Amino acid sequence: MNGEEFDELVSFFDSMARTEWLSGVHDTLKDKTGSWENKDVLDVGCGTGRLLLRGADEAARLTGIDLSSEMVKASIQNFFFHNRSEKSEFVVGDACDLPFEDGSFDLALSTCVMFLLPEPQLGIKEMIRVLKRGGTIGMLNPSEKMNQREAFQYCKNHQISGFEQTAMLKWANVSTRRHRYSSGDLTALLKENDLFEVEHHEVLDGLAIVTIAKK
Template sequence: MAQNSVEYFASMQTQTGWTTILESFARFVDPPEDARLLDVGTGPGALVKIFREQYKAEAYGVDADPLMMAHAFSTQNVGQAFVCGSVDHLPLKAEHFDVVTATNVLYLVDEALPALQELARILKPSGTLVMLNPSPKMSILAATALADERNLSGFARENFIHWGEMAEAKVRWSPEQIAELFQKAGLKLTETRERVGSGLALYARGIKGGEYNHVK
């Protein structure tokens, strides 16, 4: 079952167009060159490779699944960049990273606030947290409509509609809800941006201080 999970997420990052979304998200993150960056819930590690190769960041990835980390280590060719750890209990030093990213992770956890507090713990002062989650616009119906519009088929279609199913089953935070969560975690929401079709994904950036700007 665990190996099937690895194969599923590896296929998701390489066969569904998800790489395009990750590259869009990476442009939103836009880390400074040589920034020390951690991608939480990195899965097969595609985003770590993007940050290292395209942005020259000192990027690392963490995931709770040891088989996933073994797969990332063997396929991404980025050296000793991966470590096992749970999002709410990371085996990493406090105030160690300039940037922390989390794509499609926090909306899945049962209690988001402790996880956010843990991510804030490992950020340096004035560090940046950037996350991607389904927006309030995401649903099974919306995902199906976009899959039809883009002529998705097979695994790509199933995977995208499944994202809509998970969004309905879990949580779809608004910018206002994210701002409240960030404040409780000791962060300040500074920017959100809607992407993917009509805005089915919500990117959010938080730092310790700054002004908030929502872009549709």
């Protein structure tokens, strides 16, 4: 994987982040991670920064990292438009080699990213490394149920059409070619890396899983 693969997809991913279905998942993730008040928050694979904007009024510091330089530029621009540039930082970097010191963040997030990596466990270990003791990790991953047929049925059941349907079907297609997880898989992976209080919340009628855990 390289950042140039995603440079031309900025508009697509920004629009996807604003779909009703993914916006709803982001709201769930924000809710399940609790208050961001006075916290240093990291989003690995931040895209255009839409998830981090949800906590811009609470957090002490918001940091986003993405492999794509164009995604990073879009994040900087979005935070400028929302007048939140002073408490944010966006950098180009690899999820499997984060350019941050151990124990730098209170909360580490990742949505629609880890399952894309050739070795997702390496990215998850990096998220844990840069997390403070007592900090929280929050992730979104496609479940084993996710595929084109199930995604299409979800769209049909919820009257989702147009771009919103196209975005979900593309996510489903990529998921089946990369990595999907059960709650048990995720629990085992996180506990192997000394996380605890692992909890899972099914979203999108079970097509995806929001996972929260403590270090």
